Amino acid sequence: MAAVLPVGSDLSGAMNRFLKTILEKDIVDAVLMPMKVPSGDSFAWIIMSDSSIVDDAEAMAPVMPVQGARALRSLTRKGEGSIRVLALMRPCEIRAAIELSKLGQVKTENLILAAYDCPGAVPMDSFVSDPSSGEDLFRKMLAGEDVSAGEVKPSCTSCVEFSMTDADLHFGHFGLGGTEVLLIPGSPKGMEILEALELPADRETSIWDEAVRKRREKQVASRDAAFEETGENIRGVQGMLNVFADCISCRNCRAACPICYCRLCHFESETAKQDPNSRLDSAVTRGGISLPADRMLFHTGRMTHMSLSCVSCGQCSDACPADIPVAQVFSFVADRTQKAFEYSAGRNDGDPLPLRSFMKSELSGIHEMVSDAEPGGHAHE
């Protein structure tokens, strides 16, 4: 069941007003929302405690320059989270934040994670080059009109987690013709907000559910097609080498990724740096090497470290100066690794991180090996 938020002229404005009232009523100390930058061709995450500033913010930004979870990470990583903050973000940003909470990078005690039905985002480079047509495109997407897939961020065309997640509060507006927004509480925190605003959670959500179901079907179909194509492209070692051939090792993909929280990446630490002598020795043995070196080691290595927590938000492709479909490759692999561990990134159901926990059944293979050789046992041939 859900409460109802009437929409006046436009959806985003209604949500703005809703957040402003929450701030004015001191239900939270601050809200975190996107706001257009002075040059007008991008957005930034702004945390506001002064409610008057909320008017300049925009609840739903057409573009995702910084992944929301990265903003939350910088806010709560260090020390106890004492400020009560409501963050309104896209579903993939909320899921990334939940994933980071399992890694000690986001502390959610005093955070209220709010999400809204996400129609997708405009790619960064096309928005920066022409902001106004970017905003028109986003308005069409919000209204549910069909737009050509090429204009939308590639990852958003195959996104199946575009609606209700494990957020505390969800703004559902699909299928409601832009006249009203459903406020769906996802946790006690969400309920507290509706109660504080005396908004009765009495509206059933069947129309909205149906719209979401139909849209998911369409998205699943386009995702499977995208996976099919990506699977073909990266087949075999040569496939991967071709896809990443233009990579210049600028590491923007790691910097943009919300899950990559390491301050010093393993592939830049002394562990992965080769001594100049041995670097040259490998050049001699292979007749020649490409510089900067270890390009594929970085990508495959990063994949092994974060694939199980990948929320397919598409930021890595957005940030790549060489237009490499990094996000398509990483979400293709993440889909399989997460299925292998029966784990889906961004869920709040107490699922521990797969690589930091083990199930007895997983040890079956190892158990036989261990029990044959007694502990400390010695096979004497």
Add this chain to the structure above:
Amino acid sequence: MSETGTGKTEMTARVGVYLCECGPNIAGKIDLDKVMADILSESDRYRNVELVIRRYGFLCSGPGKQYLEDEIKENGLTHLVVAACSPRDHDSTFMGVCARTDLNPYLYRIVNIREQCSWVITDPEEATERAATYIRGSISRVLRQSSLFEKPLEINPDAVVIGGGAAGMEAALALSSDLRRVFLVEKSASLGGGCGITMPQEKAVIEDPNVDIYLETQMSSVIGFLGNFEIGLKSADGKDEEITAGAIILAIGSDYSDPQESGRISFSESDEVHILAEAERTLEAAGDLKLRDGTMPETIAVVHCVGREEQGYCSGVCCSSSLKLAAAIRRLSPETAVTSVYRDLCLPGADGENVLRMARESGVELIRTKGTSLSGMELDLEKMDGTSEKRSFDMIIPAAAIVPAADTVSLAEMLRIPLDEHGFFKEAHRMTDPAGTTTEGVFIAGTAHGPMSVMSSMRFARACAGQVLTRLVPGERIVPEVKVTEILEAYCTGCGNCLDVCVYGAIYADTDRGISVVNEAVCRGCGNCFASCPSGALRTRHFTNEQIFREVDEALR
């Protein structure tokens, strides 16, 4: 120090490389002169390094050690590589030599060109070439090693004993002295523990001035390491107290299995079925075993090995206590017929034989069976000759198996020590260190370690006391492990990966600074955390990646 163009001084390293002939063991197979020439020919590979390379007969002998010491001093060596035998044999010997000079013992490295080279490679050329590769690898590695210094720590010699049973009291008496205080913590309201009979030590423990007894008290928290534990105690009436001690001895005893747990034993509340420990207590208190209606039972059966199948082990003590009880009943009321039903008689040692003889002499009927089942008051006996017989008795006394005490799990978690496959505390090593655990400074005594007799419990208690008496000597300081892991604050993001994999509980989270921190006194340098860190934020001293990879690079050249 050599001056470089831009006025910067750069340290020139002087690495001493000493090859031990070890009689025929090394020199017999490896052409040491070729190895020395081989290494000298490539010395330009190392920037700012001067190599001093020599061979010698027996570096481990008295004169050999003196020769090394003089060489270090005369050549002003900054690093030392000794190519000889296995570190297991003489690593500490050569570290001792360094300690006698001002060369830090951790700027030295031993290369095993005997067990891993001359003894196992048949072809001399290959052995020579392999030895040169090993030595070059070690030179690259030793150049990247840094000095480490032992940091002796003051210790608190006092000890905490958890559990006031036979083992706990024995440990307390063995340890307490004017130089060492003992805190005896007992969960129940009285000492004596589970073995049901008043122990002679009880009076001695109560009167001992150096033993503080805490009744109805449990351990609520513990942090620290051997010599420096901070222990939180919580008493039944909610009072909290913090004490400090140098060692913790777990003597929490054990429980008995529920006889009905095994499928073949079933009886109701009203049946005259009392487990062995209960019967022992009533016999000692009342002097005899009466039925509920006050009359004397005519026939009693004592059933051994109840629960052995389910628990997966023979508790080893029920046979002797069962037969002692049977013989005692016979002595106290000769007209009562007592039958002992057993599968195997486990009565090791001379006193085991005495118990058997006493039982037979007092007329206890002994029946060996392949299996015995009980329903109500009737036993169904499968005899060894294949026949089976049903007999009912006025009273039945099953000897239940000894199982881990209830709060074993919570204590194990608090002290971060593992449990064995039966649920008892897991000993450090079944044979060479049965009283110790993986957490240094925590010991196990009595049936908390596993089923054992009262005498073995007391022996275990004295063994724990022995470890404390010889390792925590008042006034002496202990030297914790030096080759520990350090977390680089600049790089750590506090994600807690290393926290999860640390077996010794040596890492804690500093939420204020949002990083994880290693308690270097507890860390044993196993390197688990180092392997689990996704970024380069951890480094295990003396085993840094830089050192290992440079050695590997040399080997792969």
Add this chain to the structure above:
Amino acid sequence: MTQAESILVIGAGIAGMKASLMLAGPARKVYLVERLPIIGGKTIKNEESFPNMECSTCMVAPIQQAVLQNPHIETLTYSAVESIEGSAGDFSVSVRIKARYVSLEACIGCGMCFEVCPVTLPNEWEESLIEKKAIYVPCSGSLPNVPVIDSERCLKLNGTEECNLCVESCAFEAINLEDEDRLLELKVGALILATGSETFDLSALPGLGYGALPGVYSPMEFERLFASNGPTMGEITLRGSGAVPDRVAIVHCAGREEQGYCSGICCMYSFKFVRFLKHKLPDVQVFNIHSDVCVPGKNYEDFFRSVNGGDTEMLFTSSIADVHVSGTDSGLRVAYPDGGGVTADLEVDMVILAAAIIPAPLTARLAELAGVELDDSGFIRTSLDGSGSMETSRAGIFTAGTVEGPKDIQSTVIQAESAAGQVAFLMSSMADLTERDPSGKSVKS
């Protein structure tokens, strides 16, 4: 009363070594006296020890190395205690260090002198399954790895002829045939007796055929047969014929009736033998003829069950004392009364007798020297006050290990640690008497 700050430990088996390592320190010196030329005791004779089935030498070698390299432990091998006088805190002990004829410093254990020595004699350490020379080390991997010369059998030392072959063969002038015994007078505060035990002399049981029938083995003989550094490099082949056995019977409780107690560990080492046999000879058939199975404690039943599955047939006999072994033209026959008392017999190629553990022959002499009481079975008596104390009947003299009674390695180590603790307590309380802290309060640093 003068206060000696050092300790004497007699016997360098696992008990003696553990106690020495715990007690040795800057403030306290330990003298470790060992009858044999090498340290390690009985444990290193087994290839693997139950229940871990861990390689014994790999388990014990670090302990041996620690003892040999510890600056505060003076290890006196090939030596014997001759007299013990005095009382707790002030014993004076005389120790005879027998002439080894080979210098412990110079010799590097290269073994060149073994080949040239003309005299061969049975090697008792290897249960005489193999021979050794007059100049010998008991086994390969001996620590210290320095040989000793048997003065009775060496032609030069027993005056038969002027043989000098070993001296000439030694490139390190380590052999000195003029070496003599040395007598050492020690002042020690306490003693620990850890001289171990012996297995039952099976020749005293003619019914079981040991000695008469070559296919009947004592447990130590079988241990050495399986040992990779043993006489047959670990191959299980029958004495004389050298054939590989197809059917093996292990007879339990050999000597239990005569000794009057169950030794508690024979069942376990018998099941270990089953593991050894099945490991080397996968298709061998093994039979355990037993009465009671004594596998007490949390670690042992799993071990018994892992063997009892298919690896061996457990044959119960109602009276273990009436088992009889006799020779046949094709091998051996074992006759035993089964569960119902009817005599059954079993044709096998090899019989291993699980002999009881008895006091070592020298234990009685040592007890007399040390003035300590023995129990009825001939082991050293402890726990006189009913506590777990390892003190003997004489104050200041403690004991540990199988010299105090049959037991497994875990209990041996526990007793060593208890004894070491009591010695440390005694020595510190002794020091207390002389320099009592004025305030009487415990000194807390």
Add this chain to the structure above:
Amino acid sequence: MNSIVMKQDASTAIRELLAYLLSSSRVDAVLTMRQVPETGSCDLGLITDPSGMVEAEPFLPVMTANAGQALSSISMSGKRIAAVLKPCELRGFTERVKREQGSFDNLLTISSICGGVFPLEKVISGDLEKLVPRYIEKTARAEAPRGLRETCKACEEFVPMNADISVSVTEHGSLMHLHSDRAEEYTEGFEGERIEARADQSHIDRMMKSRSAAKGKLFQSLEKSSGLDGLVDLFGKCVGCHGCSRVCPICYCQHCDFESINFDYNQPYFQESLEARGALRLPPDTILFQLGRLTHMSFSCVGCGMCSDVCPVSIPVAGIFKKTGERTAGLFDYVPGRDSEEPIPVMVFKEEELGDIG
């Protein structure tokens, strides 16, 4: 100046020189741009086998990574290397040598009068085949082809400084000028007509005229966004990915201070900022990072343009850093990478600079 006449075009001639250096084992490895024929993707190759020369494109107008940055650790290996470097890459490398990140000891530097490079997106979009022929034709006539990187159009330091060998390509032909003894020694056996000749000064002057004009226009366009508002206007949309610092040849720190724990704040800090200003940007300090980087390295900026190429929000970083860099370096009349012995201005002080302080 002793020079060698190049019979064929410059790329082929230099490819032969590099092959010669390898086969005569004068050097152990060569560093040059490469293009993989099948995929058309270019990268920087460290080649040790002469047969690898077939893919070498020494003067490809592309910079996937600043060769000075890539070369630095290799140059410390003690092995002899020959490297084809654009003038800004050579100057970048020189600045790194001053920071102990490289060494000239075993290095032969081959540079050329540089016609500039195309931005990365042009390389990725695959129009190189079209652009390169016109590029060669125009640069030979000292004219500037269209579509170059902003900082290349405005680059006045296109003549190599202190290279061992510099190549000049003009209408009259291409020459290989040998500036150092090492150049003479390494090219000893290499056949080719030796003449006494300098680079055609008129060609250089004509390029300088068009480059100065372009620079004036570039700085003029950046002038209007100056002052604090201009700063926020320019760097407002920075997302803090620090890509620009990672590809910059001058930024050599193993761990940038702006990524370290010093710029991690706990909640009290955020609380104070919110109370003071009512709102705060997250992640914080993205603009502070730009200012910090400017102070740390702008006086050494060689204007290679890599930073603009990788900026995901297309901020004209290179132009801003080149303009600011020239002003700060100008205070000390210092030209970054001009001379490897010239100390970095902020690392030394001259007596008279302390005048007003004293």
